[in-house]
Amino acid sequence: MDASTASDSTRAKHTTTTERLERELVITRTIDAPARIVFDAWTKPELLERWWVPKSIGMTFVSCEADVRTGGTYKFVFAHPSFPDPMAFFGRYLEVTPTSRLVWTNEEGGEGGSVTTATFEEKGGKTLIVVRDVYPSKQALDEAIASGSTGAYDEQFTQLDEMLGAS
Numbered sequence: 699m700d701a702s703t704a705s706d707s708t709r710a711k712h713t714t715t716t717e718r719l720e721r722e723l724v725i726t727r728t729i730d731a732p733a734r735i736v737f738d739a740w741t742k743p744e745l746l747e748r749w750w751v752p753k754s755i756g757m758t759f760v761s762c763e764a765d766v767r768t769g770g771t772y773k774f775v776f777a778h779p780s781f782p783d784p785m786a787f788f789g790r791y792l793e794v795t796p797t798s799r800l801v802w803t804n805e806e807g808g809e810g811g812s813v814t815t816a817t818f819e820e821k822g823g824k825t826l827i828v829v830r831d832v833y834p835s836k837q838a839l840d841e842a843i844a845s846g847s848t849g850a851y852d853e854q855f856t857q858l859d860e861m862l863g864a865s
Contacts, residue, residue, distance in 0.1 A: 720836045723843075725829040727855040731862045733820035736827065737797045739858055740816065741766040749861045751776065752853035760784045768794050772802065810834040812842075827855070 729736050739745045743762040751757045760775040773788040789803035789811065798818050804811040812833045819826045829851065833839040 721833045721839050723831045723833075723839060725827075725831075725851045727827050727851075729825045729827060729855070729859060729862065730823075731825060732823055733797045733818045733825045735862060736825040736858075737800075737818050739862065740800060740818075741794075745861070746774075749857040750774070750854060752850045753857065754853060755850070766791060766794055766800070768792065770794070804831075812838070 739749065741764065743764050746764065747759045747762045750762075751759060755778070757776045757778045760777050762774050764770075764772040766772070768791060770791045771788065772791065773786055775784045775786045777784045787804065787806050789805040791800065791802050792813070793799060793801035793815075797820075800814075800816045802814055804814060812831050815830045815832075817826075817828045819828075831839075831842075833842065
């Protein structure tokens with residue numbers, strides 16, 4: 699998907715998804731809140747639990763652990779009525795620059811997983827978020843797009859807007 703194929707409703711909500719290069723997906727969204735508040739929402743488990751999981755998919759957090767520091771780890775465990783057992787997503791924080799940048803690994807896939815970089819740039823009290831997911835191969839990116847997992851960003855960002863009272 700590139701910016702020209704994003705749905706009208708996606709554009710109206712100011713989320714843009716583009717595929718760049720061969721293995722990278724880039725998602726942008728402007729949130730009507732200062733960077734420090736947006737960064738907190740991405741790094742504090744009690745806030746992550748309120749917006750991270752798209753409500754439409756029926757998953758719920760079982761636990762949310764995040765040691766948000768360079769070298770720290772995270773583990774998000776989710777339940778869904780159709781899952782026989784809870785499902786865990788986990789990885790390591792490679793870089794943490796308070797209020798401006800997070801880089802983490804996504805290790806649950808087994809093939810090295812993707813690496814995600816999120817940057818937070820404040821302009822006039824609003825925060826531009828740019829998320830870059832770099833996958834280990836073009837096939838891994840294609841599979842993520844086909845599974846619909848990359849499409850969750852728009853709903854997640856809308857939930858973040860709602861949580862911050864910025865919708």
